[in-house]
Amino acid sequence: MPTRSDLDTRYAVRGSFYERPGRHAAYACRSALDIERRPRGYTGLDAFVVMMNPGSSRPCNPAHAASGRPVATVPDATQYRIMTLMDRRDWRRVRVINLSDLRDPDSGRFVQQVRRYEREHGCADHSIFHGARAARLRAALSRHPQTPVIVAWGVTAELETLARRALEVLPAQRMVGRPGAQGGWRYWHPLPRRARWQQLWLDEVCSRLDELAAADAHANPGQSPCA
DSSP: HHHHHHHHEEEEEEEEEEEEOOOSEEEEEEEEEEEEEEEEOOOOOOEEEEOOOOTEEEEEEEGTOOOOOEEEOOOOOHHHHHHHHHHTTTOOEEEEEEEEOOOOOOOOOOHHHHHHHHHHHHSSSTTTSHHHHHHHHHHHHHHSTOOEEEEOOOOOOOHHHHHHHHTTTGGGGGOOOBBTOHHHHHOOOOOOOHHHHHHHHHHHHHHHHHHHHHHHHHOOTTTTOOO
């Protein structure tokens, strides 16, 4: 298993940070985040990864916290886990999006933040799966019709509304994840508490990616695997 130092050497992380007004203070947000193998410059996309929220993700330079453009980003533990998956699959670039752009590493506090934001703004536009933002996301997904979509937002009950909204947008035939025990909208997060479960997530997602690749090859027998 590669160390964090190994992964830092192999991958660059860039996220788009912005702020939304709030009654008492601005809401810190992050939209898309790309993890790319060094040297950067690959224009393809090996996977979309959909998780709960940006967590403790932050720009390397605090002055870029509301820049609205891709900037160098300090990876968190979950992003290192995605790098480990990329290393195992020999991927060069993935794009991470979230059920919500609201940045908070504490899941309980995050849920309260979502409720407060939606009360103040009267809508859920903190989510890329809401309204006009969802239409733009559908267009982005349509430009990568063969790209896997790894769903990994967790099984917390308070996420149900956001998760179901995401499932209305994401292409079901490209979705890969480890379903929660109760099924439905629930999918394991890449970093469950126990190390054994973390390895189980990695192994099962890789197995499902292999199944998806085999199905693609069967459906397109004349297509080069490098196309």
